[in-house]
Amino acid sequence: MPIDKQARIKEEADRLSARFVQAGGVSVEVASLQPAHMLLDLYGEDIRARAYVTHDDARGEQMLRPDFTMPVVQMHMTHGAEPARYTYNGPIWRKPQPGSDRASEYLQVGYEVFDRADPAAADAEVFGLFADVLAPLNLRAATGDMGILRAAVLGLTTIERRKTALLRHLWRPQRFKQLLDRFGGVLDVPKERRKLLAAAKQTDAGDLGKKAGVHIGLRSMDDVAARVHALQEDAVAPDISSEELAVLFEISNLSGKSDTAAARLKDLANTLPAIASAVSRMERRLAALDAKGIDVSALDFEASYGRTTLEYYDGFVFGFYADGRRDLPVIASGGRYDALTKVLGQGRSIPAVGGVIRPEFSLAVREAAQ
Amino acid sequence: MTIKLGVPSKGRLQEQTFAWFKERGVHLQLSGSAREYAGAVEGISGVELVLLSAGEIPRELAAGRIDFGVTGKDLICEKLPLWDSVVKEVQTMGFGHADLCLAVPKCWIDVDTLDDLDAVAAQFRRSHGFRLRIATKYHVVTREFLRTNGVADYQLVDSQGATEGTVKNLTAEAIADITSTGSTLKANHLKLLSDGLILASQATLYKSRSAGGNLTELAEFLGVVGKP
Numbered sequence: 001m002p003i004d005k006q007a008r009i010k011e012e013a014d015r016l017s018a019r020f021v022q023a024g025g026v027s028v029e030v031a032s033l034q035p036a037h038m039l040l041d042l043y044g045e046d047i048r049a050r051a052y053v054t055h056d057d058a059r060g061e062q063m064l065r066p067d068f069t070m071p072v073v074q075m076h077m078t079h080g081a082e083p084a085r086y087t088y089n090g091p092i093w094r095k096p097q098p099g100s101d102r103a104s105e106y107l108q109v110g111y112e113v114f115d116r117a118d119p120a121a122a123d124a125e126v127f128g129l130f131a132d133v134l135a136p137l138n139l140r141a142a143t144g145d146m147g148i149l150r151a152a153v154l155g156l157t158t159i160e161r162r163k164t165a166l167l168r169h170l171w172r173p174q175r176f177k178q179l180l181d182r183f184g185g186v187l188d189v190p191k192e193r194r195k196l197l198a199a200a201k202q203t204d205a206g207d208l209g210k211k212a213g214v215h216i217g218l219r220s221m222d223d224v225a226a227r228v229h230a231l232q233e234d235a236v237a238p239d240i241s242s243e244e245l246a247v248l249f250e251i252s253n254l255s256g257k258s259d260t261a262a263a264r265l266k267d268l269a270n271t272l273p274a275i276a277s278a279v280s281r282m283e284r285r286l287a288a289l290d291a292k293g294i295d296v297s298a299l300d301f302e303a304s305y306g307r308t309t310l311e312y313y314d315g316f317v318f319g320f321y322a323d324g325r326r327d328l329p330v331i332a333s334g335g336r337y338d339a340l341t342k343v344l345g346q347g348r349s350i351p352a353v354g355g356v357i358r359p360e361f362s363l364a365v366r367e368a369a370q
Numbered sequence: 371m372t373i374k375l376g377v378p379s380k381g382r383l384q385e386q387t388f389a390w391f392k393e394r395g396v397h398l399q400l401s402g403s404a405r406e407y408a409g410a411v412e413g414i415s416g417v418e419l420v421l422l423s424a425g426e427i428p429r430e431l432a433a434g435r436i437d438f439g440v441t442g443k444d445l446i447c448e449k450l451p452l453w454d455s456v457v458k459e460v461q462t463m464g465f466g467h468a469d470l471c472l473a474v475p476k477c478w479i480d481v482d483t484l485d486d487l488d489a490v491a492a493q494f495r496r497s498h499g500f501r502l503r504i505a506t507k508y509h510v511v512t513r514e515f516l517r518t519n520g521v522a523d524y525q526l527v528d529s530q531g532a533t534e535g536t537v538k539n540l541t542a543e544a545i546a547d548i549t550s551t552g553s554t555l556k557a558n559h560l561k562l563l564s565d566g567l568i569l570a571s572q573a574t575l576y577k578s579r580s581a582g583g584n585l586t587e588l589a590e591f592l593g594v595v596g597k598p
Contacts, residue, residue, distance in 0.1 A: 044501070045513055045525050098451035168492060168522065175520030178485075192482035192564065205479070213476025213559045217537045219494060227480040227493060 009107060012366070013359035016109040017089040019133045025087030025111050030071035032091075036061035042070060042312070042343065052093050052104075064093035068110055069312070069337070070344070073352065076114050077345040083115035086354075103360070110334075112354030114341070119351045120281060123316040123336060124288035126353050130320065130332055131294060134357070137365045139320040139331060143258065144305025146170070146335070147278045147315040148265060152251050155274020156244055158183060159237045161230055173252075173307055180248070185239035197235050200228050247272050255302040258286055262301075285316060312340045316353065322365045331365065332357040372418045373581075373591055375411070376430055376439035379421040383573060386465040387440045394594050414594060416587035425449075427576075432456045434580035438591070444470055444548065444571035448508050457576040461595060466573030468548040470508055472566030475537055475544075476559050483565050484519045487544065491523040494543065505529035505542035508568070512546040515568045534558040 021027060037060065039047055051066040065071060068088050076084055089109045096102040111129060113122045131141065153166045162183050169175040181187040189197075199208055205228035209221050247268055254261055262282055269276040286296045306317035315336030322328050334355020342349035377398065378384045388398045397412040398419055409419030420436050427441035428449040440463070446453050474481050481490055494502040502524045506512050509526050516524065527542050534554050536542040546568060549555055555562065575595060581588070 040525060041501070044522055046517055048509075048526075049513055049517075099455065165489070165492075169520065172520045172522070175488075178520070190483060190485075193486075196479060196482075209477045209479050212479050213561075215475075215477045216559050217475050217543055218498065218540055219475070219478070219490070219543055221477065223493060223497060224478055224480055227490065231480060 009360045009363055012363040013089050013107045013109050016133060016357050016359055016362070017087060020087035020109065020111045020129070023087075023111065023129050024085045026085060028072060028075065028086045028088050029090070030065065030068060030075065030088065032065055032093075033062040034065050034071060035059070036063040038074075039063050039066070039070065042340075050094050052095065066094050067092055068108060068356070069112070069340070069354070072110075072112055073337075073341055073344050076112075076350075076352075077341060077348060080114065082350065083113070083117065085114075086112045107359050108356045109359055110354060110356040112352060114350050114352045116351050118288075119315075119336070119338075119353070120284035121288045122351065122353050123285045124292055124294075126334060126355055127289065127316075127318055128292040128294060130318070130334065130355055130357070134320055134332060134362065137322065137331075137362060137369070139365070140300070140323050142300050142302065142305055142319045142321065144302050144307075144317045145278070145282055145315060146306060146313055146317060147281065148275055148303055149248075149251060149307075150314065151275040151278035152248050152272055155272050156240055156248070158240050159233060161234065162237070162240075171307060173304070180240070180245065183240045184242070184245045189235065193231065196228070197232060200232060205229065244272065251275070252304050254304075255300070258289075258296040258299040258301040260297075261303070262286055265303075281315075306335060312337045314339045318355065322361070325365065325368070328361045328364060331361040372416045373438065373587055374418050374420050374436040376420045376422045376427045376436035376441075377409075378424040378427070378440065383424055383440075383466055384421075386573065387463070390463050390465070391595070396594055414591060417591060428453070428457070431576055431578040434578050437578055437581035437588075438595075439576050439578070440573060441576065442466055442468060442571045443574050444468060444508065444511070444569055446574070446576065447511050447569060447571075449510075451510070456579055458579060460575040460577050460592070463573040463575060466571075468571045469567055470511065470546060470569040470571060471549050472504070472512075472544060472546050472563045472568065473534075473549070473555055473560040474563065476561045478561075481563070483563060484516075484521055487563060487566075488521040488523075491521065495523045501525040502544065503527045503542040504544045504546055505533050505536040506546035507531075507533070508546060511569055534560060 036053055039051065047066065052064040054062050056062055072086055072088065087110065090107065091105050092108050093105050096104055111126065113126055115122045149170060150167060153163055156163060166176060166179055169179060205225040206221050209224050215221055251268065254264060262279065265275065265279045269279050290296055306313055313335035315338065317335035319330045319333040321330055332355060336353040338349065338351050341352050377387045391398050395413045399410045401408045401410050409421055411417045411419050422430060424441045425445055427439040428446050430436045431439045432450050446457060450456050474487065481487055491502040504512065504524050505527050507528065507530050512526060529536055533545050533547040535558060536545060537560065538558060545560065
């Protein structure tokens with residue numbers, strides 16, 4: 001590595017950061033060590049495989065921040081006035097995949113907007129700003145919208161419990177598909193469950209549990225009985241219709257240019273009216289992007305974009321890639337995360353959208369072009 | 371240069387390892403008293419015995435401080451990320467069988483598969499306000515297994531022993547542990563998930579990928595131990 005490489009990356013970060021300040025972002029700093037329980041509660045056990053955990057005898061587990069989003073949202077929810085625009089520039093730490101030679105510490109420069117006035121305009125503001133800042137690098141932009149698939153699931157003609165189960169696994173496409181196959185009658189009910197359902201017809205679930213074994217643990221027999229009742233409800237619920245499954249399948253595989261994708265989704269809203277408001281939100285966003293001079297007839301859209309990597313996003317999502325540089329992962333990414341502000345806001349919430357750039361990679365593209 | 375062979379420093383695993391090598395004409399012996407951690411090798415030249423805790427053998431193999439080592443597959447998978455690129459499996463040895471499995475209370479009549487466990491994890495988090503706890507000492511392999519199988523809303527809690535007791539003691543809701551016979555599970559009112567086998571482990575002879583040693587000696591040693 002050239003001896004001045006880190007210094008050049010820092011210069012690139014400062015250059016990007018200046019652009020975000022110029023755009024109206026207030027510079028903020030957050031602590032490098034974050035309480036692990038907050039992050040674990042938010043992201044689940046998988047975060048342990050990705051973030052560095054350290055121990056403090058008095059304060060418990062601490063994590064080296066794996067991103068800025070959570071601490072910035074928390075800071076805003078506790079102290080912030082509305083509307084707000086923030087920018088940050090600093091290192092984050094993540095464990096590289098075993099065997100990978102990627103850095104475990106790297107800079108991120110980000111921009112986040114907390115504004116409830118016009119979410120479509122805020123989406124366009126953030127995307128437009130990133131597109132503008134990255135314009136000299138000739139990157140390819142990918143976009144998606146987690147809100148459309150969410151709305152489609154919520155619009156299915158089936159019991160609430162099934163919708164909740166599907167929404168919970170929106171970010172795990174394999175599991176999602178498995179659940180859908182079962183709710184659609186494609187997969188059979190497992191043998192043990194059939195036995196249980198047959199037994200529960202004759203005997204009360206609580207008695208069945210007592211017969212099976214001594215009650216131990218925090219999960220109560222009422223919890224067990226409640227789930228047996230849920231399984232009984234599920235067993236008699238009609239399968240999700242093949243028409244609805246076909247629409248859901250088409251939506252999850254939809255990809256094309258933004259304007260044609262929006263037109264197709266508008267058609268699909270005739271079959272699944274529940275997606276209508278999510279589709280019109282997308283249309284308002286495209287109009288706002290168009291007003292910013294972004295050609296939406298050339299902008300890629302994939303309805304499933306962001307389903308495997310960007311866990312907390314629940315609306316518009318985007319990423320910028322250097323095609324032809326297979327050695328570089330996504331150079332910038334972001335999206336809308338309204339639900340996260342609700343989780344961290346203790347009863348309050350605010351529409352929020354933002355993104356980050358990795359200066360190390362934008363610099364690599366910049367230098368290669370020169 | 372001699373070949374360094376790491377074997378467990380005590381217990382049943384050591385006895386069985388010695389017996390296994392003996393059947394192949396290699397006599398491993400403790401020198402001096404049984405409490406002294408030094409050994410000797412007869413029946414083959416250029417092999418030196420190194421007595422180590424089974425749990426440390428993976429690390430020593432990875433570092434290349436021993437050329438061969440006998441330990442459980444569970445320990446290799448847990449302690450060495452990308453273990454396949456650091457050590458080579460020479461021979462499974464047919465003893466020390468241990469299955470790493472997920473187990474839940476027997477009274478959970480609604481749980482038989484990972485799919486059920488996942489649904490219960492969601493229910494538990496809703497009704498108790500925290501993630502369902504799975505007690506284990508095999509964090510890496512358990513987490514990877516649950517991730518691959520799409521189980522969410524759980525957390526791992528560390529348990530270095532008496533793991534089967536954690537559910538009764540209210541420090542966990544489920545466990546991921548080694549079950550050799552299943553009788554400990556039964557005694558602690560637990561049952562296995564039908565698709566919850568995380569790893570089937572047994573004592574295995576591994577070769578360090580950075581193994582040193584004279585090529586002829588290595589060939590001779592491999593010729594001897596390579597016999598199934």
